[in-house]
Amino acid sequence: MSEITRTKMEMAKSPEGVEGPGFFLTSMEKAVGLARKNSIWPLPFATSCCGIEFMATMASHYDLGRFGSERLSFSPRQADLLMVMGTISKKMGPVLKQVYEQMAEPRWVLSVGACASSGGIFDTYSVLQGIDRIIPVDVYVPGCPPRPEQIIEGLMKIQDLVGNESFRRRNSPDYQELMTKYGIE
Amino acid sequence: MAVHSDEHTKALHDQVLYLLKEKFATGITSSSCDYDFPVFVVEKEVAHDVLKYLKEEPSLNYHFLTTMCALHYPENAGNEFAMMYQLHNMPENKRIRIKTFIPEQKLEIPTITDLWAAANWMERQEYDFFGVHFIGHPNLIRILNMEDITFFPLRKDYALEDPTRDDKNDSMFGR
Amino acid sequence: MSEFNSNQEEFKEEKEYTTLNLGPTHPATHGIFQNVLQMDGEIIRDAVPTVGYIHRAFEKLAERRPYAQITPITDRLNYCSSPINNMGWEMTVEKLIKAEIPKRVQYMRIVIMELSRISDHIICNSVVGVDTGALTGFTYIFQWREKIYEIFEDICGARLTTNIGRIGGFERQWPDHVWAKIDNFMKEFPRILKEFESLLMRNRIFMERTIGAGPIKPERALEYGFTGPNLRAAGVDYDVRVMNPYSSYEDFNFAVPIGKEGDVYDRFMVREQEMWESLSIIEQALKKIDRKEPIFHADVPEFFLPPKQEVYNQMEALIYHFKIVMGETDLPKGEVYHAVEGGNGELGFYLVSDGGRTPYRLHFRRPCFIYYQAYPELIKGSMLSDAILTMSSMNVIAGELDA
Secondary structure (H helix, E strand, C coil), rough: CCCCCCCCCCCCCCCCCCCEECEECCCCCHHHHHHHHHHCEEEEEEEEEEHHHHHHCCCCCCCCHHHHCCCCCCCCCCCCEEEEEEEEEEHHHHHHHHHHHCCCCCEEEEECCCHHCCCCCCCCCCCCCCCCHCCCCCCEECCCCCCHHHHHHHHHHHHHHHHCCCHHHCCCCCHHHHHHHHHCC | CCCCCHHHHHHHHHHHHHHHHHHHHCCCEEEEHHHHHHCCEHHHHHHHHHHHHHHCCCHHHCEEEEEEEEEEECCCCCCEEEEEEEEEEEECCEEEEEEEECCCCCCCEEECCCCCCCHHHHHHHHHHHHHEEEEECCCCCCCCCCCCCCCCCCCCCCCCCCCCCCCCCCCHHHH | CCCHHHCCCCCCCCCCCCCEEEEECCCCCCCCCCCEEEEEEEEEEEEEEEECCCCHHHHHHCCCCHHHHHHHHHCCCCCCHHHHHHHHHHHHHHHHHHCCCCHHHHHHHHHHHHHHHHHHHHHHHHHHHHCCCCCHHHHHHHHHHHHHHHHHHHHCCCCCCCCCCCCCCEEEECCCHHHHHHHHHHHHHHHHHHHHHHHCCHHHHHHHHHHHCCCHHHHHHHHCCCCCHHHHHHCCCCCCCHHHHCCCCCCCCCHHHHHCCCCCHHHHHHHCCCCCCHHHHHHHHHHCCCCCCCECCCCCCCCCCHHHHHHHHCCCHHHHHHHHHHCCCCCCCEEEEEEEECCCCEEEEEEEECCCCCCCCEECCCHHHHHHHHHHHHHHCCCHHHHHHHHHHCCCCHHHHHC
């Protein structure tokens, strides 16, 4: 066994801004982004094997609560992030779309696992070949099932997206076009 | 790997064959011993009664329905579909397999939900996959697939892949 | 009030029942299945289950894949205890080709199967605790499931969907650190299991919630095709490992725990006791295995994918590797049924082979699918919270339900 080397710890960087005694001036977007990204409330849409790896991620060893996602919301109305974990079959597609539509903006989608991203090993008549056929996806986490570390990395990429998102994005014409492409108002 | 030796299986097979032949003389088409199961092929009309007899006869007592499934042999003209039932006698640890053949023209067979409640969903699954109609089933609708599809997916003439998929490049996958 | 009474009319009490849709996405249904409940207030009058939301067409998929490639599909049946499914499939093919497996390999298989049985029961029991509101047990004992995952990872490379073993044995000799990890697990886990038990087993709140919830009589359970811990909780001592021993289970000394009422508490207790029995089986197996012996597979070169070192150095291994991967090997024709005791009951594989490189028909006897039919009967007349507990104590795994 080699010597255990101390990991170089980095302090989380604050957003760019002007600092002074007792005040910190930065843009509103960055401040709100910082708050949002460290308190994402996920909706675990766990259907199959990836759901068990998610349970392992939520448990004490790989604790997802460290990233602010301690409070899982099973109601879409109170959730920020839809984590689709597991195979989505064609029977389940409309249910998934309905859950996505019930979420309030701003909302993000994390597709965990090969089955949710592209149908996985199940190239069959009954499996939806990727959830991006019915809802827009922000981050894809490949794997079958992905290790908890990979799921956490997916969440960290979502955190990057959340932290850097502009306020106008959800009202911009690009975004509206994306929604109409999927048939979502 | 089999617990029962071949002689044991043969003895079971002979015992059951004798009793079945006594009760259903012409209904028993053939019989054999497959790997550690006595297998009896019966006519479609007597299948339900054979299973009832196997369940209720005290010396046989095959009280537990382990599983059932359908098979599709498209080359077998006149006997394209087959139903397989597996029964188990737990106190004496005896297992048995019953097979019956069904023509495609008249794809129906009496249900066995009156004998075993477990057969309810198993028959719905075989209806869903193959289209076998079970006469007398309380609720014969599709169970695993979506209810409005019109094809029977597990038949040999139906393809495995999603027919609406357009992003696969067949030339690269050697299909 | 008087003007009403003077009407002299009989007030017929009309009841209106609420329809409540439970699922398919619901935090407490562990898996996606839907139940449309007809409720009279808090009491359930009727339920109509809908399944198939994760139907992935395993049986059709299996007709397309050569035998060695079907093992990853069997993983995804009961994914909480994938090694049991894998071993069951491999034993089915070995039964078809009439292979003789060395004792050492059989004992190693038993160690893996019992470890995965423990892992499956950990999930079920801790989730029953979570559904009653007790999250502590879940958090503490899941740490130890990671240890089991580490053992699987060191043997086959994957944690959850293991694809462990080959037709004929294991893919490689187990390295020393695997044995060290198993020994460490055997040393530490009994204390943790005791700690978990002390949280829930004689906890008054847990007992009052679970005793009497969702009972079933043994005759009714047999008619519904129950097997596994649910059937044993109802009082019938049927265990495939005892009745039709496979992989040398007859060499081991273990008890089969049985319940009385078949309610949620009995199922919890049966699974709890089965974990202790599994620990005892693993201990006996570890004593019987000679760790230095070099055998890790049977002598079936036409079906056993050779280890890569041999493929790169020996001609016969290269030829066999090519033949197996390209599917040039012919299997005997025949029909075989083999059952193993999965985490939920008798998991059976009915294989019809026509001599070709893929099965002609492969049918999985999935215990979850068969016993979930009884769910409406179990919850009629009980309250909604008891219905949730009944479902989680039955350990319905969606992958196995829908296949």
